[in-house]
Amino acid sequence: MKILVTGGLGFIGSHVVIELLDKDYEVVVVDNLSNSAISVLEGIQAISNKMPEFEKLDLRNKQALSDFFGKHQDINGVIHFAASKAVGESVENPLLYYENNINTLVYLLQELQQLPSSNLIFSSSCTVYGQADTLPITETAPIKPAESPYGNTKQIGEEIIKDVCNVDDTLNAIALRYFNPIGAHHSGLIGELPIGAPQNLVPYITQTAMGIREQLSVFGDDYPTIDGTAVRDYIHVIDLAKAHVVALERLINNEMVSNYETFNIGTGKGSSVLEVVQAFEKVTGKALNYKIVPRRDGDVTAAYADTTLANSVLGWKSQFTLQQALASAWKWQQNIEVIKES
Ligand code: NAD
Ligand code: WQD
Numbered sequence: 001m002k003i004l005v006t007g008g009l010g011f012i013g014s015h016v017v018i019e020l021l022d023k024d025y026e027v028v029v030v031d032n033l034s035n036s037a038i039s040v041l042e043g044i045q046a047i048s049n050k051m052p053e054f055e056k057l058d059l060r061n062k063q064a065l066s067d068f069f070g071k072h073q074d075i076n077g078v079i080h081f082a083a084s085k086a087v088g089e090s091v092e093n094p095l096l097y098y099e100n101n102i103n104t105l106v107y108l109l110q111e112l113q114q115l116p117s118s119n120l121i122f123s124s125s126c127t128v129y130g131q132a133d134t135l136p137i138t139e140t141a142p143i144k145p146a147e148s149p150y151g152n153t154k155q156i157g158e159e160i161i162k163d164v165c166n167v168d169d170t171l172n173a174i175a176l177r178y179f180n181p182i183g184a185h186h187s188g189l190i191g192e193l194p195i196g197a198p199q200n201l202v203p204y205i206t207q208t209a210m211g212i213r214e215q216l217s218v219f220g221d222d223y224p225t226i227d228g229t230a231v232r233d234y235i236h237v238i239d240l241a242k243a244h245v246v247a248l249e250r251l252i253n254n255e256m257v258s259n260y261e262t263f264n265i266g267t268g269k270g271s272s273v274l275e276v277v278q279a280f281e282k283v284t285g286k287a288l289n290y291k292i293v294p295r296r297d298g299d300v301t302a303a304y305a306d307t308t309l310a311n312s313v314l315g316w317k318s319q320f321t322l323q324q325a326l327a328s329a330w331k332w333q334q335n336i337e338v339i340k341e342s
Pocket of ligand 1 (some may be wrong): 058077083104
């Protein structure tokens, strides 16, 4: 079985590649390296003792993508990670996001439509729910107006795939709505590689503990939550990666009830920002320098998943604790410095 992983050298994609290789899938990775490094391939090989096929390709290049599919008519499934993901940057430069996240998806779907049959997994996000009216969040919760062009690309992306599935029963697709992926491979050889100052909580915490950032700003302590800080569902990237494999198996084995399905992928447990900080301090034995600052624009109060559907239909459940995920993120952060120096 040959699986194409777009954006497969990125944070989540690289962990999924490991899981696929582990299950003996033949993996072809395409990535334009806009938010990843070619050295990730070495990490993948060191962990799995296998090397996926890799092609440096920008999905915005429609002709290059078409040529790629010309060479790879035998692809059994596509896991589509390639996209830009910085919420703030998407507000500054919306067209970059519509081009990189929407045009590329359209080009990919156009190629898939030319195959006799195709299977697609799309990286969606809990951001589509905005501030949900009810917690935990089920897949039937209303989709809220997007807070950012990035969030909009995930909503539109889902709609585009659904529309195509409606008229083309040779396309089977699953959108996975990730909650907050964190952590790294337990080997410490691959993980998240933020460019510049991290936007997300956990890399900011690990960089602060490392002394790269002076202080973590905790955005708001006046939310109506357990300690006033915002609540999220932090999921270990390895648990998230395994969810892709079971979703892929559902597609390949034709087990779907409808040819377009959506699943929440989270732990089902909410943790506040201060709970994450405290868990990190406990796991590492390091005191974290942080201060409370005003809320960040666009942040919701609380979001955590109802994972009943993924548990029952995919037979998938997260295994790792928040502490384990934070320990792996910390191991990775320490290794990045070693990798950079070597
Ligand atoms: P990432 O930036 O680490 O990985 C994305 C990869 O895609 C990178 O390696 C990048 O170089 C590549 N890429 C980007 N544009 C490309 C293009 N035009 N052509 C080819 N390659 C391209 O991001 P990630 O955290 O691994 O996220 C993967 C997917 O999951 C994205 O679609 C993202 O929106 C989605 N997602 C991420 C999160 C999160 O918190 N990390 C949450 C929900 C959804
Ligand atoms: C988590 C919590 C912050 C940084 C974003 C995207 C979402 C999805 C995941 C892709 C929040 C607080 C953060 C900091 C802080 N990505 N925080 N200080 O905002 O839930 O989701 O990433 O799809 O679309 O919006 O994740 O990690 O940025 O923040 O206090 O320096 O940590 O306010 O409450 P978020 P995050």
